[in-house]
Structure formats: structure tokens, C-alpha cells
Amino acid sequence: MITELLVAILLGLVVAAAVVAALARGILTTLAAFGAYSLGLAVVWLVFRAPDVALTEAAVGAGVTTALFLVVVARTIGFGVPQQQRQNSTPSSEFVDGDEATRVGDAGASEGTRLRTAVTGAVRQGRRRSVVVASLVTGGLLLTVPALPVVGAADTPGFGPVTEYYLTDSATRGIDNVVTAILVVYRGFDTFGEIAVVVTAVVAAVAVLNQGEER
Amino acid sequence: MTTRPTDSPVVTVTTRLVAMFVLTFALFTLFHGTSSVGGGFQGGVIAAAAVIILAFGVGMERTTAWLSPRWLLALVVAGPLAFVLVAFGGILAGGSFLQFDVLPIPKPSVYATEFVELGIGATVAGVVVSLFVRLSGGVDNE
Structure with missing residues (x-):
């Protein structure tokens, strides 16, 4: 009973972290949520008595992958967006759905605004499309769940x-x-x-x- | 870049302290693969994590200055080499490819497994550290 409750809480945390990772505006938020997602999964493995897998998930998923992502983002698009710019331009140098990140802040004022609206529109469109695809994949996977054997079935x-x-x-x-x-x-x-x-x-x-x- | 040394002494001191224990845990995981949780993959990744922690704490330049590309390469090929040795050792000892219990050593399965696990750990640690260093800007051009 207490185990089931624990698993339910952990899986809820994992799903919440996945949703945050997918929908967050800032790349740093996405990375942190992705790390939390892996850590939650690692604890789930631990509860299911698979400590070897849990150790791998914690070390690779939560640890090394996050570090590699951080390094790559720092080298390519960077985190360095001043707070003020971030507030009045929504997605400026953020990396969403594989769209090319554009350093909007560096461009001139009017040109910057035009570019910004273009990027925002593209991101919105891409985001809507990804939400649809993600929902379809999730729904399809959930349909297969009844075919799985019960945990511990002989x-x-x-x-x-x-x-x-x-x-x-x-x-x-x-x-x-x-x-x-x-x-x-x-x-x-x-x-x-x-x-x-x-x-x-x-x-x-x-x-x-x-x-x-x-x- | 995030890989520059941080200004915070808290981060630097913490990473220095933690990295030692992380490395100890990595070696424990590596060497105890046959008797407890863990093994080559996990131990290797944790050992690489110790290097990554140091890189975030003291900066990429000081970390790469301390790493040798040649040794990293040697680490990367250690796993396949260990596997090849054990695999053909089985044939030479009169058994078949990758047969462990014919090897002329005490407790052949345990020690051959440990040997392979150490190789795997070296490979995984080398691979993760190389990827991290390359992705963050390379060894030579810093």
C-alpha cells in the first residue's frame, strides 16, 4: 500500500517534470526539469528493486546527460539573456522544438521587433505541432498498457x-x-x-x- | 561559458570536496560489480562525473590541463582490449570464445568478470570525459 502510494507520487513527479521540460520557455528550466525527470525515474527503479538500473539512470540520465546538455547550450546559443530582454521578448535566444535560435537582442530595434514576432510565430506554430505529436505518441503508448503483464505475474x-x-x-x-x-x-x-x-x-x-x- | 571558473568559493570548495568522494564511490562501484550493485558502466560514468564536477567547479581550462588526451584515448580502448583478451584467453585455454571457467586463474569467472568490468569502466569513463571535453571546446584550443 505504502509502496503503491510512493510509486504513484514518483510517477506523478516524473510526468510533471516531463511536461515542464517540454513546455518550459527557458532552456535552463528545461534542463533542470529533465534532470528531475531522470532522478524521479531512478527512484522508481529503486522502488521496483532494480538498483543497477537505478544507479545507471541517476548517473547517466540525471548527471552526465544534463552536464553535456549544459555544455552544448553554453557553447552554441548560450544562457546569457538579460532579464529585461527576456521579459519583453518571449522566446529570444531559447531553443524550442529545434527552431534555430536567433540572438534577437543584438539586432536593431525595428528589425529586432519584426524578427522577434516572426520567431515567436514560428515557435508558437512549432510548439502546437509538437504538442499534437507528443499527445498522439503518448496516447498510442497508453493504448498498449493493458497488454502488459501484471507486476510480479508468475x-x-x-x-x-x-x-x-x-x-x-x-x-x-x-x-x-x-x-x-x-x-x-x-x-x-x-x-x-x-x-x-x-x-x-x-x-x-x-x-x-x-x-x-x-x- | 559556464565552464569558466566560478566566482563563488562555496562552489569551488564543495566541488573539490565532493569530487573525492564521488571518485571513491566510482571505484567502489567498479571493483564490487560482482558482489554488489553496480559494475563497469555505472562505475565508469560516476568516475567521469567526478571529472565533470571538477570542470564546473575549478573551470574547464584547469581540468583539461590536468587531462592527457593520450591517456584518455588509452582509457577508451581499454574495454574492447580487456574483452578481446578474455575472449581469446578462453580459446587458448581450450574452451570456446568468451568461456570464462576454463581460464587458468583462481576463481576464473569472478576475476575474469572483474577484469572485463574494469575495462568497461575505463572505456565508459574515457568516452564520457572525451565527449564532455570535446563538446565544451576541445582540449587544445582553450
């Missing part, structure tokens, strides 16, 4: 004979954390491929980021 694949084998065999091998045993001992080939993907990703990122940098 006839799910998670309780098959292979699980028994993993639990007993990893204990005889001397590995107490079954998750690690599955990742490295039983499914080592998959993990090998996974780490190759991680290395390839950074090689590609470094190759792309080094382009155009005179060294």
Missing part, C-alpha cells in the same frame, strides 16, 4: 527456467550480483558488442567535432 518470461539457471549457476561461480553475471558471463557477447558501440560512438563524435578546427 507466467512472465522473467520467471522461466533460464532464470533459475542464472540464479543457481552464478552463485556456484561465486558472483553474487546476478545482473553483472548475466551481462558479462552469460551474455558476454552482447556486452562486447555494446562496448564496441560505445567506442565507435566516441570515435565518430571526435571525428565530427574535429572537423573545421584548425589544429
